[in-house]
Amino acid sequence: MSGAGRKIVLQMMTTLDGRLDDPMAWLHGVSDDQYRDIDQIYAGFDTVLVGRTTYEEMAGYWPGAIAEGTETNRRMAHRMNAIKKLVFSRSGASPLTPWTNAEHIVVPTDSDLAKHLADLKARPGGAIHLSGGAGLAQSVVALGLVDEFRFFVYPTVSPGKSWFAKLPAGMDLQLLGSCAYENGVVGLHYAPRERTKEVRRDSFTDMLT
Template identity: 35%
Template structure:
């Protein structure tokens, strides 16, 4: 299976708490809900959800999703249907159990377990949010595609997807679209390490 990452970012790369003020206040973050003023269904892509054969979630994203999606949506809601019915692999060393339907806890040998899942036949194993998990998998070359929604707001604080110290990686842009509110969806595929040159030559 391919592993894909989908996440929302501010212009300065913050991915923390886009959905609501109380979603994630860790580290004293005070900008929760920053995505709301720029919401635009034009950049939704239900077809991507249809490609999912399972989900990889970090602890915090799992807890947010598990508190909302089991009772959300209706019979025609593709997102609720996929999240509630498909396997969910939750990476955490602090959770003792995961009770949401079809959830499995991964608490050790994380990279090995995920590499084994990736080797299975299927379409996509999708990561949504889950910044710490996404950073680790990016560093180890396990993510095949990044779907990044970047919003026209600078927050100045909060957890970022690309923190200092990340593994240097070159990306190829394969799709780009903009919404009426100024959000830009860029889809990238990693292509190995960056190459370098010298304009003075």
């Protein structure tokens, strides 16, 4: 797992089976109490890591959302416009849609991605939000560079890309906190922990004795 320094936090909405992609296929809304918690957590970030496709979606919405919606949405819009946005792509062939504090990072390989994130974590600063898309999230998780996971788990199952799909081996997590929201979503806060070698039991009943 990753070492000391700034933390990379994977914070995403997901399904019971860990789906991250195409949220419009399964996401049934964000309740006010959930949105307030998302905004509060976001106050601790000073950088967001995002893939190219998701960035373009964000750049098409947040700049014009400062005067729209609820107080929480307007506050989130101010945060999203001000925060440092690092946009990762494999080729860098197309320019980004202009947006405040956005930087295009070209990482042809996972080794390039790992080096850039390790260097970023070693610099002074606050927590780093690992956002979408699913491909970027899967790659960073598989590289062992995520320090905390914050999931907003929707009570639904939907086939798609899961956050753990590219893990080279299993992962054990330590629960740091949990909460439930009025829309049935459960917030789960985890940190990775070192896996311990245990003797495989012959049966489930052996674990109960």
